Amino acid sequence: GEDVEQSLFLSVREGDSSVINCTYTDSSSTYLYWYKQEPGAGLQLLTYIFSNMDMKQDQRLTVLLNKKDKHLSLRIADTQTGDSAIYFCAAGTGDDKIIFGKGTRLHILP
Amino acid sequence: DARVTQTPRHKVTEMGQEVTMRCQPILGHNTVFWYRQTMMQGLELLAYFRNRAPLDDSGMPKDRFSAEMPDATLATLKIQPSEPRDSAVYFCASGLTRPDRSYEQYFGPGTRLTVT
Numbered sequence: 220g221e222d223v224e225q226s227l228f229l230s231v232r233e234g235d236s237s238v239i240n241c242t243y244t245d246s247s248s249t250y251l252y253w254y255k256q257e258p259g260a261g262l263q264l265l266t267y268i269f270s271n272m273d274m275k276q277d278q279r280l281t282v283l284l285n286k287k288d289k290h291l292s293l294r295i296a297d298t299q300t301g302d303s304a305i306y307f308c309a310a311g312t313g314d315d316k317i318i319f320g321k322g323t324r325l326h327i328l329p
Numbered sequence: 330d331a332r333v334t335q336t337p338r339h340k341v342t343e344m345g346q347e348v349t350m351r352c353q354p355i356l357g358h359n360t361v362f363w364y365r366q367t368m369m370q371g372l373e374l375l376a377y378f379r380n381r382a383p384l385d386d387s388g389m390p391k392d393r394f395s396a397e398m399p400d401a402t403l404a405t406l407k408i409q410p411s412e413p414r415d416s417a418v419y420f421c422a423s424g425l426t427r428p429d430r431s432y433e434q435y436f437g438p439g440t441r442l443t444v445t
Contacts, residue, residue, distance in 0.1 A: 227371075250431045261333075261420050261436025262372075269431075307372065313430045315360045315379060321371025 221245040223320035225308050230326045237295040239323045241308030244289065248310040251284060252317065253293045256305040265293075265306070295325075303327045331355045333437035335421050341443045347409040350440045353402055354423030361404045362434060363389075363396055364420040372420075378404065411444045418442070 225241040243251070249270050254262040268275045268282045268291075275282045281294040295302055305324050311317040334353045342348055354361050363375040376386040376396035386396060393412070398404045408415055418441050422434040 252431075254434075259438075261422070261438055262434070263436065264433050267431055269429075311432055313432070315424050315426060315432050316377065316385070317432060317434060319372050319374075 221248065221310055221318040223308055223310050223318050225306075225320040225323050227321065228324050228326065230328055231298050232328045233298060233300060235298055237293075237298045237302065237325055239293045239295075239306050239308075239325065241291040241293075241320055242289055243291065243308075243310040243318075245310060245312070245318075246286075246289065247312055248289075249313045250311045250317075251282075251291045252307075252309040252311065253280075253282065253291075254307040254309060254319070256307065256322065258304070262307055298325075298327055300327050331435075333421055333423050333435050335419075335437035335440050337440060338438060339441045339443075341445065342411055343445055344412055345410040346444075347407065348411045348415075348442060348444075350406045350419055350421075350442070352404040352406075352421030352437060354404060354421070355425075355435055356402070358423035358425050358435070360424040361398060362420075362422040362424070363404070363406050364422065365417045366420060366439070367417045375406070375419075408442075411442075413444045416442055416444050 222244045231237040252267040253265045255265045279296045305322040308320040309317045361378045375389045381398040418439045422436045424434045
């Protein structure tokens with residue numbers, strides 16, 4: 220079955236760019252998602268990309284997809300303290316079951 | 330603003346006691362998920378319902394956990410008997426397929442369970 224892997228921790232200085240990486244195993248994954256979990260809250264959908272796209276940009280967020288390598292990344296430009304959270308990568312085939320990675324905890328250094 | 334609600338938000342109980350967690354999915358969503366989150370294991374899928382029918386509970390310890398949807402407005406997760414290793418945050422999520430066939434899960438705020 221599908222497996223989604225991501226590093227557990229990332230520390231970035233305020234104002235720098237954060238890049239969170241993710242790999243998945245199922246080449247039939249059609250939709251790749253990024254969810255954000257703020258402290259004490261549930262996960263919330265941040266953005267997603269279709270597998271036929273290479274890149275998607277939404278304000279400070281840039282998602283890059285390398286379908287050949289099954290690699291997904293989320294870049295946050297000008298990282299702010301409010302970006303401190305756990306970021307989850309997830310993959311799905313267009314039905315209702317999505318496989319989540321374990322989450323990357325983003326820590327912002329002053 | 331429709332939200333998934335979960336009760337209780339916090340639960341402290343002694344080992345061996347029964348724990349029941351409740352979830353009200355968003356009206357109109359036909360899928361419901363239960364997840365468990367710990368620092369060590371991250372987010373784990375426990376059970377998954379579509380149209381109230383259980384589809385996948387392979388992530389759930391069968392001997393002590395049970396998940397049900399008595400009706401479309403209520404999902405329950407029970408642990409009996411509870412053990413200290415069950416201490417975690419339990420999330421319920423309900424979902425909706427978007428017009429572009431992507432799928433969004435809406436998460437509740439979670440139930441923080443502590444078993445002593």
